[in-house]
Amino acid sequence: MKTSDFSFDLPEELIAQTPIEPRDHSRLMVLDKRTGEIEHRRFYDILEYLTPQDCLILNDSRVLPARIYGVKEETGAHVEFLLLQNKGGDVWEALAGPGKRAKKGSRFSFGDGLLHCEVIDVLPDGNRLIHFEYEGVFFHILDQIGQMPLPPYIKARLEDKERYQTVYSREEGSAAAPTAGLHFTPELLEKIRQKGVELGFVTLHVGLGTFRPVSVENIQDHKMHSEHYYMPQATADLINKTKERGGRVIAVGTTSCRTIESVAQREGCFQESAGWTDIFLYPGCEFQGVDALITNFHLPESTLIMLVSALAGRENILHAYNVAVQEKYRFFSFGDAMFIH
Structure with missing residues (x-):
């Protein structure tokens, strides 16, 4: 078929x-x-x-409000991560864009410092493994700073x-x-x-x-x-x-x-x-x-x-x-x- x-x-x-x-x-x-x-x-x-x-x-x-926007700590360059799957603890698999800014060892900050992460691996399909650092409850922070990962065919903003x-x-x-x-x-x-x-x-x-x-x-x-x-x-x-x-x-x-x-x-x-x-x-x-x-x-x-x-x-x-x-x-x-x- x-x-x-x-x-x-x-x-x-x-x-x-x-x-x-x-x-x-x-x-x-x-x-x-x-x-x-x-x-x-x-x-x-x-x-x-x-x-x-x-x-x-x-x-x-x-x-999860899994789309998060941040800056590269070394340069201030803007980056977007889309969290795909929790791999255990504070490690997540994510999509990164632009990918060239998210090399292994790169560090990023989100929500005026509420959340930090480091890219710990780049997977064969281009996805990133990232490790988060934060104080408090991760999902509460994500709810504050994250946006809903609407499908690409939805262009309208979700209020x-x-x-x-x-x-x-x-x-x-x-x-x-x-x-x-x-x-x-x-x-x-x-x-x-x-x-x-x-x-x-x-x-x-x-x-x-x-x-x-x-x-x-x-x-x-x-x-x-x-x-x-x-x-x-x-x-x-x-x-x-x-x-x-x-x-x-x-x-x-x-x-x-x-x-x-x-x-x-x-x-x-x-x-x-x-x-x-x-x-x-x-x-x-x-x-x-x-x-x-x-x-x-x-x-x-x-x-x-x-x-x-x-x-x-x-x-x-x-x-x-x-x-x-x-x-x-x-x-x-x-x-x-x-x-x-």
Whole structure:
């Protein structure tokens, strides 16, 4: 199967630049994966498609304000770092720009001296390993001086940092938001609970590799990025209970979906599990846990459109995306939602 099999034409004006207010008033395309039938609704209508036998599995990862601007201590030259992954303690892997200013041994200062770092290694792919020095709590300092690492296709300035967080985010560590969850409000979640639908949480810290297009011709040659995940026992028990009573396990977002399927493949069942996953789901893959999916509209030729095609069928997805373009749905991170059931 070729990467070009997952291409579609997207007018640039359909790439959402700002989030809809209120969160749950975004549009919702409902896609029946068996028939390909499409309905057009609003996100708050998701309640009508849920039953008390179902469960929702949400990713509670929280986005770090991981873009930081500083100066080189030796010269005063300006530099930007984008924190990608904590490697243990105060060591982080990061992107640096301009890279020529961030050689091994270079030191930088951020936030008028609130934060300092030294480049301790330059990795083969050009990323940097940097060691931070500070007084106080690192994440508190980052929250003061850092900016949200919005995807490159979003040009508008984000006025409220919390608008790039889900209302249930709590575990710091993502370089990008699990965007399907951005549509939920506390009030909508409460209505879902009142209907008898149980909520379970997993954590998968989203890496920037999520957004990268596949560059190889044959998708099976693609090397997936690796992300850290955690499924608590309570969530594993909920999935098992839902399966036993004939309900649906509904993943909120591709990150929750990848976590559920990673645990199923790694453990052979659902139980507490943590580790790194580079799972790649594309047409032909069998889903062992996820029955339905709430998701956004994804980039052409990305691993994410391949994942939704694995669940709903490539023809169904490409038809739905063409309809979404005709109906002027909003695409990508701040865009509209799709419910595949």
